[in-house]
Amino acid sequence: MNNRLEAVAGQLWGESEGKTFHIFGHIQPDGDALGSQLALWHALRVTGHEAIPVLIDPLPPTYQFLPGREAFVPWQTVGAVERAIVLDCTGWDRLGPAADLAQSATVVVNVDHHRSNNNFGHFNYVDQNAAAAGELVFRLLQAAQVPIQPATATCLYTAIATDTGSFRYQNTTPGALRVAAELLDLGADLATIIQNVYQTVSLPSLRLLGDALQTLQLFYGGRLAILTVSKQLRQESGATEQDVEGIVNYARSVQGCEVGALLHEKDDGTVKVSLRSREKVDVSQLAARFGGGGHLRAAGYAVLGGMARAQAELVAEVGKYLDGHP
Amino acid sequence: MNNRLEAVAGQLWGESEGKTFHIFGHIQPDGDALGSQLALWHALRVTGHEAIPVLIDPLPPTYQFLPGREAFVPWQTVGAVERAIVLDCTGWDRLGPAADLAQSATVVVNVDHHRSNNNFGHFNYVDQNAAAAGELVFRLLQAAQVPIQPATATCLYTAIATDTGSFRYQNTTPGALRVAAELLDLGADLATIIQNVYQTVSLPSLRLLGDALQTLQLFYGGRLAILTVSKQLRQESGATEQDVEGIVNYARSVQGCEVGALLHEKDDGTVKVSLRSREKVDVSQLAARFGGGGHLRAAGYAVLGGMARAQAELVAEVGKYLDGHP
Numbered sequence: 001m002n003n004r005l006e007a008v009a010g011q012l013w014g015e016s017e018g019k020t021f022h023i024f025g026h027i028q029p030d031g032d033a034l035g036s037q038l039a040l041w042h043a044l045r046v047t048g049h050e051a052i053p054v055l056i057d058p059l060p061p062t063y064q065f066l067p068g069r070e071a072f073v074p075w076q077t078v079g080a081v082e083r084a085i086v087l088d089c090t091g092w093d094r095l096g097p098a099a100d101l102a103q104s105a106t107v108v109v110n111v112d113h114h115r116s117n118n119n120f121g122h123f124n125y126v127d128q129n130a131a132a133a134g135e136l137v138f139r140l141l142q143a144a145q146v147p148i149q150p151a152t153a154t155c156l157y158t159a160i161a162t163d164t165g166s167f168r169y170q171n172t173t174p175g176a177l178r179v180a181a182e183l184l185d186l187g188a189d190l191a192t193i194i195q196n197v198y199q200t201v202s203l204p205s206l207r208l209l210g211d212a213l214q215t216l217q218l219f220y221g222g223r224l225a226i227l228t229v230s231k232q233l234r235q236e237s238g239a240t241e242q243d244v245e246g247i248v249n250y251a252r253s254v255q256g257c258e259v260g261a262l263l264h265e266k267d268d269g270t271v272k273v274s275l276r277s278r279e280k281v282d283v284s285q286l287a288a289r290f291g292g293g294g295h296l297r298a299a300g301y302a303v304l305g306g307m308a309r310a311q312a313e314l315v316a317e318v319g320k321y322l323d324g325h326p
Numbered sequence: 327m328n329n330r331l332e333a334v335a336g337q338l339w340g341e342s343e344g345k346t347f348h349i350f351g352h353i354q355p356d357g358d359a360l361g362s363q364l365a366l367w368h369a370l371r372v373t374g375h376e377a378i379p380v381l382i383d384p385l386p387p388t389y390q391f392l393p394g395r396e397a398f399v400p401w402q403t404v405g406a407v408e409r410a411i412v413l414d415c416t417g418w419d420r421l422g423p424a425a426d427l428a429q430s431a432t433v434v435v436n437v438d439h440h441r442s443n444n445n446f447g448h449f450n451y452v453d454q455n456a457a458a459a460g461e462l463v464f465r466l467l468q469a470a471q472v473p474i475q476p477a478t479a480t481c482l483y484t485a486i487a488t489d490t491g492s493f494r495y496q497n498t499t500p501g502a503l504r505v506a507a508e509l510l511d512l513g514a515d516l517a518t519i520i521q522n523v524y525q526t527v528s529l530p531s532l533r534l535l536g537d538a539l540q541t542l543q544l545f546y547g548g549r550l551a552i553l554t555v556s557k558q559l560r561q562e563s564g565a566t567e568q569d570v571e572g573i574v575n576y577a578r579s580v581q582g583c584e585v586g587a588l589l590h591e592k593d594d595g596t597v598k599v600s601l602r603s604r605e606k607v608d609v610s611q612l613a614a615r616f617g618g619g620g621h622l623r624a625a626g627y628a629v630l631g632g633m634a635r636a637q638a639e640l641v642a643e644v645g646k647y648l649d650g651h652p
Contacts, residue, residue, distance in 0.1 A: 061581075161493075166492050166493055166494050167487075167492055167493050167506070168492050168520050168524055170516075170517060172510075172516060173510065174507040174508070174510040174511045175507075177503045177504070177506050177507035177510065178503070178504060178507045180493070180503050181500040181501075181503035181504045181507070182500070184498075184499070184500045184503065185500045190496075190498060191496060194494050195604065195605075198494055199575070199578065199579050199604075200579060200581050201576075201579045201580060201581065202580075202581050203544075203548070203580050203581060203582075206539060206542065206576065206579065206580055207539070207542070209536075209539060210535075210536055210538075210539025210540050210542070211540075212536075213532060213533070213535060213536025213539065214536050214537075214540075216532065216533070216536070218529070222529070249525070250527075250532065252525065253525050253526060253527045253532065254526075254527060254528075254529050254532055255387075255526050255527065255528050255529060256529075278521065278525075279521075
């Protein structure tokens with residue numbers, strides 16, 4: 001591990017003076033990708049390197065507070081890439097349309113915290129025990145003794161806080177909490193992060209939540225809770241498809257509920273089913289029966305045939321799992 | 327500070343063998359009071375002392391997972407109190423009907439993190455820089471070299487996590503994050519804490535949220551957002567008055583909103599107005615004009631005369647503040 005860490009730090013700060021780094025994240029970027037990209041950009045600039053953070057999809061409004069955001073460049077405008085740093089990506093597919101561009105680099109540095117990372121870089125710093133890519137970037141800066149300025153600290157804190165759901169998800173570790181503490185000491189602007197990430201919701205999104213909660217249905221004595229978002233509901237609210245995503249957690253949150261589900265009718269008529277479970281049901285198994293997948297407590301699948309049929313099939317299938325079989 | 331810390335640790339573990347401690351929190355107990363009480367109870371028992379954690383109001387369902395909860399005793403059943411430890415209370419008034427009982431103790435130890443604490447104990451360990459009373463209890467255990475078992479760690483983590491809103495509130499400090507990290511190392515059961523505290527909502531409470539979101543009204547181009555909960559709405563939902571409280575944060579969360587308000591018609595017809603602001607308006611000042619009070623960003627007041635009048639008066643008054651006067 002430390003060998004990798006030092007090899008990667010060496011690539012970035014050791015022998016690479018005068019080179020330009022392009023810093024990539026993944027499609028549909030989240031706080032970890034964006035925060036890690038900008039933190040590394042700050043750190044490379046502070047140490048006299050050229051660096052360009054690259055956006056594949058547009059910067060979401062939530063992250064338009066990140067210090068350095070104006071440096072982001074859309075991938076379409078990037079010419080040749082000499083040295084690519086790829087952050088928070090399990091493999092090339094996570095770069096979508098920009099994969100070829102990044103892959104064309106002479107040297108590829110891969111920094112990631114996902115178990116399924118396939119070590120696609122020439123240099124790989126992958127640690128699945130890290131809560132976020134931002135935690136790995138922090139360790140890189142420490143290893144290279146790069147000073148961490150308040151703006152950098154804010155980016156890294158955003159990365160770690162968002163990927164752990166503000167230290168609520170299972171990937172929260174003592175190490176992540178200690179890095180967060182150091183970042184606050186270094187001047188991370190917690191108030192701004194919290195206000196933008198957790199205390200701001202678009203009006204359409206809030207209206208959609210209110211409407212979706214009206215659809216709450218309980219089955220099996222409350223052990224299954226279902227919320228539905230029809231195409232019409234979403235369109236009338238003006239919310240985006242992304243706004244729909246978090247709503248499934250409200251289903252699972254009902255006291256006494258084991259499985260929470262959200263049925264979301266997409267514009268093309270497909271029904272996207274998101275599943276969350278509390279402690280017994282393996283929803284990745286359940287989703288696999290409908291051709292989907294995911295994790296033990298969070299999974300999903302998509303089916304055709306309309307909302308009513310999707311719900312009936314889901315209710316029947318969950319019933320088997322609640323009874324302890326299959 | 328350290329003198330106080332050691333004096334208090336000495337009272338608890340130094341010269342007090344064979345004594346019984348009654349451990350008090352405040353009325354309407356929260357995670358910090360309850361977690362701190364039970365952590366100290368565990369720690370005193372582990373070190374061979376007699377200790378009794380005392381409840382003034384019933385244990386809320388949210389905290390019925392806390393290890394040691396079955397040791398809680400209602401204050402009405404407590405006879406004489408020799409040594410009282412009072413946690414997370416600014417003064418005697420926070421003990422409500424149990425104040426006289428606790429005050430009758432020969433020795434009172436006061437451990438608290440509120441700025442307004444009036445040092446009412448014979449021994450006082452008060453530090454307003456601590457994020458939670460649980461952080462102070464942790465330091466006491468460290469000072470006294472009391473081993474912290476996983477159950478104790480779970481109680482202390484609950485105390486710190488709840489009082490910081492899982493590290494989202496302004497009282498989040500590097501110190502609080504480091505103590506949290508140590509508690510995870512010591513075996514705090516984060517998954518159980520998160521599931522009970524943040525991922526469980528009563529069905530009536532969730533239904534009430536859905537209904538309340540339907541009432542969203544915006545004023546002044548979206549800078550004021552108002553949600554209302556009528557007596558009828560609350561009663562039909564089956565939610566408690568406590569369930570209503572958190573809803574005001576949804577009002578403030580609307581993008582572009584500076585002041586969020588919740589108007590809640592109580593059973594006796596009083597309208598309770600809760601206010602939250604984002605960065606400009608001092609809502610404590612605003613609330614004071616209606617005979618209420620609070621903090622810069624969170625305040626409230628109660629008025630008679632019905633919902634419509636309360637709303638009209640509020641809208642008019644907020645308008646003055648949004649324009650920068652008074």
